[in-house]
Amino acid sequence: xxxxxxxxxxxxxxxxxxxxxxxxxxxxxxxxxxxxxxxxxxxxxxxxxxxxxxxxxxxxxxxxxxxxxxxxxxxxxxxxxxxxxxxxxxxxxxxxxxxxxxxxxxxxxxxxxxxxxxxxxxxxxxxxxxxxxxxxxxxxxxxxxxxxxxxxxxxxxxxxxxxxxxxxxxxxxxxxxxxxxxxxxxxxxxxxxxxxxxxxxxxxxxxxxxxxxxxxxxxxxxxxxxxxxxxxxxxxxxxxxxxxxxxxxxxxxxxxxxxxxxxxxxxxxxxxxxxxxxxxxxxxxxxxxxxxxxxxxxxxxxxxxxxxxxxxxxxxxxxxxxxxxxxxxxxxxxxxxxxxxxxxxxxxxxx
Numbered sequence: 160x161x162x163x164x165x166x167x168x169x170x171x172x173x174x175x176x177x178x179x180x181x182x183x184x185x186x187x188x189x190x191x192x193x194x195x196x197x198x199x200x201x202x203x204x205x206x207x208x209x210x211x212x213x214x215x216x217x218x219x220x221x222x223x224x225x226x227x228x229x230x231x232x233x234x235x236x237x238x239x240x241x242x243x244x245x246x247x248x249x250x251x252x253x254x255x256x257x258x259x260x261x262x263x264x265x266x267x268x269x270x271x272x273x274x275x276x277x278x279x280x281x282x283x284x285x286x287x288x289x290x291x292x293x294x295x296x297x298x299x300x301x302x303x304x305x306x307x308x309x310x311x312x313x314x315x316x317x318x319x320x321x322x323x324x325x326x327x328x329x330x331x332x333x334x335x336x337x338x339x340x341x342x343x344x345x346x347x348x349x350x351x352x353x354x355x356x357x358x359x360x361x362x363x364x365x366x367x368x369x370x371x372x373x374x375x376x377x378x379x380x381x382x383x384x385x386x387x388x389x390x391x392x393x394x395x396x397x398x399x400x401x402x403x404x405x406x407x408x409x410x411x412x413x414x415x416x417x418x419x420x421x422x423x424x425x426x427x428x429x430x431x432x433x434x435x436x437x438x439x440x441x442x443x444x445x446x447x448x449x450x451x452x453x454x455x456x457x458x459x460x461x462x463x464x465x466x467x468x469x470x471x472x473x474x475x476x477x478x479x480x481x482x483x484x485x486x487x488x489x490x491x492x493x494x495x496x497x498x499x500x501x502x503x504x505x506x507x508x509x510x
Contacts, residue, residue, distance in 0.1 A: 171201060171202075171376055174202055174204060180334045181205065181337055182207075182329065184336055184342075185337070186209075186495025186500075187366060188212075188337055189495070192207060200372075201375075209497035211422075213489075214294070215242045215289065217421050218289050218318050222453070226243075229316065229442065233446050236283065236284045242492060245492045246493075269300070272286035272301065272313065277310060283312050284313050286313070286314075287318070290319060290320070292322065292345040293345055295319045295409055296405040298317070299409055302437055303412065314442040321429055322346075322429075325429055326350065326354055328426050333359065336362075337374060338351055338362065338364065343397045343401065344396050344397050345401055361388075362374045364393055373392055377390050421489060456488065459481070464498065471497050471502070472505075477502070478502055
């Protein structure tokens, strides 16, 4: 194993070919590349760019505004993963809504929100369902359990997203994708094979140092042929067919829809919404929410970061006005955000 890793490191450090733009779709990959010092191995000809694989980062401003409205105007209890609480909306974050009397509760799982609804029947409980194929099944489980329990005080505000059309929207920005292993564990590798047919290369990568170094080395070696390629470098977790029960569950409860991605605009059929059969559990329908178009802080370049158009350190407010303690944009809030990674691990590796 050691010999194999040393060979992979040699492949990376010795590369002097054409410029390679490799997009780390997954926010965890971005953080691990910094934390493990892998960026320090890369020659100037390899450009690692961060992509839209952080669920909090791509959640649009309007979604935060919807959640704030539910908390302050509809008197709903908002249950959410912790990272989302400090994401700025047009006027305020959920943390701001809480300071004004909103009932905002961090939870570890959608099922926690179902339990709250069960224990507090006089309150309307709304779970903020964000995330990709990895976390969407858990939201679907919560929806089915709430229906089984007959809870008429539980609903979800869905902003779930799927990766295939996002890959297609960004394909002109990359030479190869570093595909997120945990997403492909659910979806399988069919979409990666499809991207190969469209002329876009990529590898599925795990999260350890050896897995990430190997994945980059494979991209370098395969790129020398000049032909599109796809390699599953995470076979211990990712299979061609993926997690079929999870796929069936999502198809039963949700269906594709157009979806807005922060900084990327609306990507057709890249989101998930509850099917009509579960409409009574859709918070937008239950509370008759108006269409809200949020407005991001114009100083924030989170959208450009998510598209690989700039590094976080290129943003004028990065590390000055915008810090983890006082974030201007979502990419600085999330533990998977690129700006958070650059801020936390910065220094000489900001490249």
